[in-house]
Amino acid sequence: DGGITQSPKYLFRKEGQNVTLSCEQNLNHDAMYWYRQDPGQGLRLIYYSQIVNDFQKGDIAEGYSVSREKKESFPLTVTSAQKNPTAFYLCASSIQGVNTGELFFGEGSRLTVL
Amino acid sequence: QKEVEQNSGPLSVPEGAIASLNCTYSDRGSQSFFWYRQYSGKSPELIMSIYSNGDKEDGRFTAQLNKASQYVSLLIRDSQPSDSATYLCAGGSNTNAGKSTFGDGTTLTVKP
Numbered sequence: 001d002g003g004i005t006q007s008p009k010y011l012f013r014k015e016g017q018n019v020t021l022s023c024e025q026n027l028n029h030d031a032m033y034w035y036r037q038d039p040g041q042g043l044r045l046i047y048y049s050q051i052v053n054d055f056q057k058g059d060i061a062e063g064y065s066v067s068r069e070k071k072e073s074f075p076l077t078v079t080s081a082q083k084n085p086t087a088f089y090l091c092a093s094s095i096q097g098v099n100t101g102e103l104f105f106g107e108g109s110r111l112t113v114l
Numbered sequence: 115q116k117e118v119e120q121n122s123g124p125l126s127v128p129e130g131a132i133a134s135l136n137c138t139y140s141d142r143g144s145q146s147f148f149w150y151r152q153y154s155g156k157s158p159e160l161i162m163s164i165y166s167n168g169d170k171e172d173g174r175f176t177a178q179l180n181k182a183s184q185y186v187s188l189l190i191r192d193s194q195p196s197d198s199a200t201y202l203c204a205g206g207s208n209t210n211a212g213k214s215t216f217g218d219g220t221t222l223t224v225k226p
Contacts, residue, residue, distance in 0.1 A: 042202055042216035090157055101146045101206030101214050105157040
């Protein structure tokens with residue numbers, strides 16, 4: 001079955017630690033995205049990538065980093081510079097060029113800072 | 115002003131009724147609009163896309179777009195308890211490489 005796999009589903013982090021969230025897709029989609037969702041709020045864009053080896057900052061990129069070495073993979077690192085990292089992180093993908101805004105989401109990763 | 119605003123919830127309707135969810139947007143460059151359904155604790159799921167003025171129907175769901183008024187809506191006919199979820203409105207611009215701006219969502223409860 002095609003889809004997007006995020007791991008881990010739940011993650012606890014101590015302050016000062018970096019953590020990496022995995023996102024893998026087998027939909028053959030060109031574009032991939034990372035969104036953050038806080039309770040009772042909509043999604044805010046962290047980073048996105050339209051093509052391998054290229055990515056752009058979204059609206060709230062500070063304290064995060066990404067890489068896109070393979071079409072299928074778009075990992076997100078939450079660094080110690082992110083002041084309030086506790087949130088629900090969603091990875092998504094879309095087909096570029098046609099209906100580019102139709103996003104397919106993974107199941108999400110819930111990060112809690114202890 | 116937020117780029118995408120949704121009518122404040124929560125919204126409660128009886129089973130079998132029509133649920134009406136509304137959304138306004140400020141960016142006139144937005145060309146495409148989407149409705150996502152998000153069950154509690156789960157990730158969003160795309161249920162409707164609309165790109166041109168007018169209505170688009172898919173089963174019990176009808177999306178309406180009025181670009182002149184910068185208004186998007188979602189109607190759910192014959193609401194079922196399984197429709198109880200948070201509905202997210204999102205707008206995308208063809209110049210923004212598929213980035214979507216999301217509203218904060220409206221929580222719908224359908225009471226049996």
